[in-house]
Amino acid sequence: MSDRNDEAFADCVQCAKPTEYPADRPGITLCPVCEWQEAQRTACSG
Numbered sequence: 001m002s003d004r005n006d007e008a009f010a011d012c013v014q015c016a017k018p019t020e021y022p023a024d025r026p027g028i029t030l031c032p033v034c035e036w037q038e039a040q041r042t043a044c045s046g
């Protein structure tokens, strides 16, 4: 038995896929893919 619930993970705000973050995590939650893409965008800005 386990009292952990898989649905406690937040969905990615960009692609709606499940993330590794808990649903009550403050701020924007991104899946690893979107997180990587966001990092690339940030790195390329300017």
Ligand SMILES: [Zn+2]
Pocket: 012, 013, 014, 015, 016, 017, 030, 031, 032, 033, 034, 035
């Ligand atoms: Zn995503």
